[in-house]
Amino acid sequence: MKWITKLIGFLGLLSAMASAACPAWSSVQAQQEMVKLNEKLGKWDRSYYQQGVSEVSDATYDGLRRQYNEWQRCFHPSEKPQQPQIATLGKALHPIAHTGVKKLPDSEAVAQWAKGKTDLWVQPKVDGVAVTLIYQQGHLFKLLSRGDGEKGQDWTAKAKMIPAIPKTLSGQLANSVLQGEVFWKRDSHVQKAMGGINARGKVAGAMMSQSSPGLMSELGIFIWAWPDGPADMNMKLDMLAQAGFPLTKKWSMPVTSVDKIAMLRESWFTTPLPFVTDGIVVREAIEPAGKYWLPGKATWVIAWKYPPAQQIAEVKDIQFTVGRTGKIAVVLRLNPLQIDDKKIKRVNIGSIKRWQVLDIALGDQVMVSLAGQGIPRVDEVVWRVSQRNKPQPPTDKMVTPLSCLFFEIWCREQFIARLAWISSPEVMNINGVSLRSWQQIQQNLSLKNIFSWLTVTQEELQQISGISPARVAHLWQQFSQVRQQPFRQWLLAFGLPLPRAVFATLPDSQWSQLVARDEHSWQKLPGIGAARAKKLVEFVNHPQIAALVVFLAEQGIRGFAD
Template sequence: MRWITKFIGVLGLFSAMASASCPVWSSEQAQQEMAALKEKLGEWDQAYYQQGVSIVTDATYDGLLRQFNNWQRCFSPAEEPQQPGLFTQGKALHPVAHTGVKKLPDRAAVATWVKGKTDLWVQPKVDGVAVTLVYNQGQLVQLLSRGDGEKGQDWTTKAKMIPDIPKTLTGPLANSVLHGEIFWKRDNHVQKTMGSINARGKAAGAMMRKGDNALLNELGIFIWAWPDGPIQMNQKMNVLAQAGFPLTKTWSKSVNSIDEISKQRESWFTTPLPFVTDGVVVREGGEPAGKLWAPGQAGWVVAWKYPPLQQIAEVKSVQFTVGRTGKVSVVLNLHPLQIDDKQVKRVNIGSVRKWQALDIAAGDQVMVSLAGQGIPRFDEVVWRINPRNKPQPPSEKKTTTLSCLYFESWCSEQFIARLTWLSSPEILNINGVSVRSWQQLQQNLNLEHIFSWLAVTQEDLSKMSDTSVARIAHLWQQFLQARQQPFRQWLLAFGLPLPRTVLSIMPDSQWSHLVARDELSWQKLPGVGSIRAKKLVEFVNNPQIAALAAFLTQQGIRGFIDQ
């Protein structure tokens, strides 16, 4: 259940909070924000713990709880960290307390814990609901939720409707206490790509709702502790397997080193499993007597969690960027966070209209994940603060597909975007010239238009400050090579509004041929209708485009010199 992710991980929580920044709020605003978030957390707790309903994902809940505790550290440091509410409502006493598992943050911490220990085992950390099963004289007499580790809710009635839980046992297990995880059974679940899919909430909801027992048939049980059972781990697993708890034996691996643990962890993270997991558990085979177990006091077992696929980030600021066609995009600058092996500092959310619809301001909390190739992706807004201080977006009226071909101070961003576009590998392939490079060139050489660099001399480049001789030579060589690009590549550099597939079969090899075309002539090309034909005629006859074409003629660029 939710509370255990905090109950044992307090040290990790404080570590995360220590690196978090404090909002610049008045005392009054801080109290208002904290009260609003605390109230919402309470609503979610009530729905989850009393009704078995997950209104938000575990990632959202956990992230906002961490955020609340960070605010509390900033503005009310004397108060105890907030814990999920209502989890202590259970009244049934556990025969053996649930200890919980301390979460270690990384490989180094696990390696330190492992050092000097023997008889180590690694198991998947199944993402479900922790329970106690009590068997007396061969009969299942109780199934209790973990609750606060000492007391939990009595779910015995529901347990007897779950086919995977044996109702009678013989032999050593006839009088036993078992700790395990009730989980939502899945087929071929790959944790790295599929994530947690709210599996914990599914299992909890099935156990806590009154009626609606259909999901109980989809639940399984993974036993991860047999207090006061056989001393040898192998013997425990064999007895459990024979009694109807086969998963413990199937998914417990003997390990001797951090390398073996790490390898197994990666394997379970990337291969299909019959359940959702959120990490691995590493334990010693030997355990203390059950009477010594207490919440938060398990020195013989630790967890090493997987990196979450989603994380909550605080928005530092909202930034607007203008692309080469004049389209304004919105970028959220974030307080840095780590997702998998990537540090994320910013995420693009699209158009101004979308940003306005999402209503995002600095200080808001947003959910972020990684899309294909590790690109940061905005998922949703999870918390908004007050007041809503949002910047004014730039006007898109001035910026068009034909604007900023010539430099003007008001459109410097679009001008640089145009230069960056034309220097990309698929256009003129000016290697090693980045956004920053063009900004430096513009600042030092005052480029008049998007092709002015063709007239730049090696001596001009040598006057650039903070630029090495080797770098100047490289720029000069790249500019010379760009002159040899085919005519069609220069049309792309212009931004000619014609699809590349059509451009590749267009017979014209001279700029003069394009100028001579009328709308009907353009419409003879495949996929060019009347609207596009009109745009093409307007484009090639635009005075600025004509002036740029004349400049390329002066520079001797292929296709612009009459032949």
Template sequence: MWKRIFILISALLGNVCSFASCPNWSPAQAKQEITRLEQQLSQWNDAYWRQGASAVSDEVYDRLMTRLTQWRRCFGDVQTPSDMPPPVNGDTRHPVAHTGVSKLADKTAVARWMSGKQDLWAQPKIDGVAVTLVYRDGQLAQAISRGNGLAGEDWTAKARQIPALPHTTQGALANSVLQGEIFLRREGHIQKQRGGMNARAKVAGLMMRQGATAPLDELGVFIWAWPDGPAKMGERLTLLANAGFSLTQRFSKPVNLPQEVAAWREEWFTSPLPFVTDGIIIRTAKEPVGRSWVPGQGSWVAAWKYQPVSQLAEIKAIHFRTGRTGKTSVIAELVPVKLDDKQVQRVNIGSVNRWRRLDIAAGDQVLVSLAGQGIPRLDKVVWRGLNRQKPPIPSSRYTPLTCFYYSTACEEQFIARLNGAGSPQALDIKGTGEAGWKQLSQAHHFSHIFSWLSLTLPQLQKTPGFSAKRAQQLWHRFTLARRQPFQRWVSALGVPLPRAALQALRDSTWLQFKARNERSWQTLPGIGPENARRLVEFIHHPDIDSLVGKLGEFGVNGF
């Protein structure tokens, strides 16, 4: 469906709350930023409608349009995205206007919309390009792009090249006006797995491409409205199916409850379909007479879109963080956005080099999504601000052999080492985490990364912010950690051994470790000359010698 005007407005109004924080701009900067984004959106809009070219995905365009609306409101401009209509070249009038659909945010909104309505039907919200088909005396007389809802371009010649589109009709359909979606035909498309594939832009490109004469075999048509057609939905669907529009009957389902709508939405999201979808449509069988249809006022039809897999987020600040091995990573602090059921406020960009390549600064707009295990990730930069100030990169004074002992300058790497020692890959001390380790270190003045081994239960119980129950649980986990195998304590120390080498290792004491030379280390999987050199340097470092001695005093096996 045409995405640029009416179908967006409800979503924009509903989503603006997620961008509630207004930029801290002067009026002059605000004017510059808004003008730049308006111009860019206008260029993309023009290319989309005149050439069928899509420089950005529909999702990115829609979210930047939402952001533009929010900026305008922040700085006293009451314009809406309808001020940026598509640059329609044609002036072919629609016999019946396209109304568009209002957007429903969630199941509660669906329930409110359904309340008091009867004879409701659900259909998949197909991701394509809207069209009017006009049949006269049984022949396809006109095909009109949606345009601004009142008039569009004459697509009749192109439509006649679509084999899947019936060119003749009879009976009640011989003289009819139909509204529907030209879509990209897919075989067994599962929306949850494959996403949108930018299908809408591909359809637009095929329909707008100049000079193409070959039949458009890749395209299909789904009819979702028959203005002034039969009053009963069942009869309407049967007649459409008999005329060759069988998909409408196959994918129109009667619904009475919000739970049924939710069930069909999930079904169509996870099942193989012949087209790309981006949500579900709910409509009443009873519709007003066609002459009363007005763009933006289709009160008898609504959409509940799928949860986006990514969100547009604004970079609030850039921070640097020293990890367990001394490497510096870059963290982007975000204006909070919601992804799935998570409130995302920061995302790990990765190394300093990746940050430089991505060229990210505060004020930029980025796409974020959830990777495996629900971890936020930054996918791409979609818009860069004007006044781009980047923080200086901290000096790289930290290494894999620094900060085993606490100092003010070492605090960040020291806490990261504690957290690494308690991780599932090492001693698996559940219920701590970085914040918990920081509390313990500050309260009990840890001098080294294994100082916690000397804590008693009464000391843990006196830790600020720790309940008696939590202290008891942590005491129990510390006790279990003492009994962990030697290899896990090797990981807790941070010895730079690849996982495969650690699993193949048969050494059970630190003395055996110290007896190995570089050649001996290279007999293990994943260890080359450089890794072997680093291992020998690590194992014989004075700080490691000191820590190993303390582990021996604590009675840890192998030390």
């Protein structure tokens, strides 16, 4: 899960949240929520650092850690942001500390860091388990887990089971300290398409296990630091490759501009690699002497991670939208978040039943990603607040396929959805009349039924603020032309529950012919069974449908007037 880097990046994470609104909680509730979340974060920290087990994804942990620190800023502003509880079981002292890398958010920050620096190199940020390899007198002496950067666990016995780790070295490397990543070897892994596949967890599990799992032969080693090694990067890479660490040379590229850095980052994100990655690392060739290395203090190396495929957002409101047929959808209004090039403020989670199964309340934290065509979706609820505040949804008795043919205050959404359906290309094809147009018209003219726009005058349209004279003329022309639409199109506009394919073969050309049909008569049409026939009889004889028929007859619409 790469949680070690959180030692370095919390202030940066906080700054991104600085403008977020604080929850409207009492001090008692705030304390209750913070204690509950802090206990969970502590449990995950101990599991990760002491057992090497990632109980949650990076996105979940990072998001909830940010949320906790934001609550701390809101309710205890004088306290320092809390950092992970990183007490480990490791007792072996690293001869040279692991510094970690500071994560920068974008190309501008990378450019600022790189300003004035020379001899820069880019490497993939391999997603595995960080380790120290200690060689003495030509032999592998120890392999230590990263731990807290100063002390780690002794994994030397496991190192002997990993074929990719050389057991003997010569020359300058015979007595050396190397830092790198034990990773799960992959065949053509495309990070953008495949994601992290829990690679780090697999490696950590294998290294922490008391047995000798078969995964050991599938592990590789990527050396990303040779403290006190040759100052010349090319010489360093050549010597590592000759000693049995070829990946470092193959995947270390010199760069002279931020554009080149960004190009490599995008290339490695979208093309097949032999390991899982979560970004890139940019480093200066010239490093301080190893004795000066301290956790969280590296200024000569930074990371630029890939954009997260998932992000956590707080639920600020829960709204219910009603479609033309009365179908109710639940929409979550979120604290704004950015995924790829999309800014997301709302996400539709589907039916009331799904909302109830997900058990989402105001203040909960949800994991959001992009589905096909960039549509935001909720993948899971990652944190539920203690107080379950939920709005009351509309009832099925209020909203039905036959409700809101006539306007009432409580059914505004379904009424507008019906108008939008009528003007759509597949029904009346009223060109240039959008959902927003109908909202403007309804707000200003208070249409009484779904066909009342037939009686709207040009003068009335001219009184609507925000509609230009040219647009008024266009709307008037469109509304007038619709009167000439054939009978079957008006049936579509009604929402007659007839399969679309049957409309083309429907012999009736007058509403009176439809009313005269009984269930048996309807079933003579192709694809109409008993249940559909009963629904059709109920529809054409419904009082509100009958009232609309009278209205269309008064307007002289073909098929409804005698």
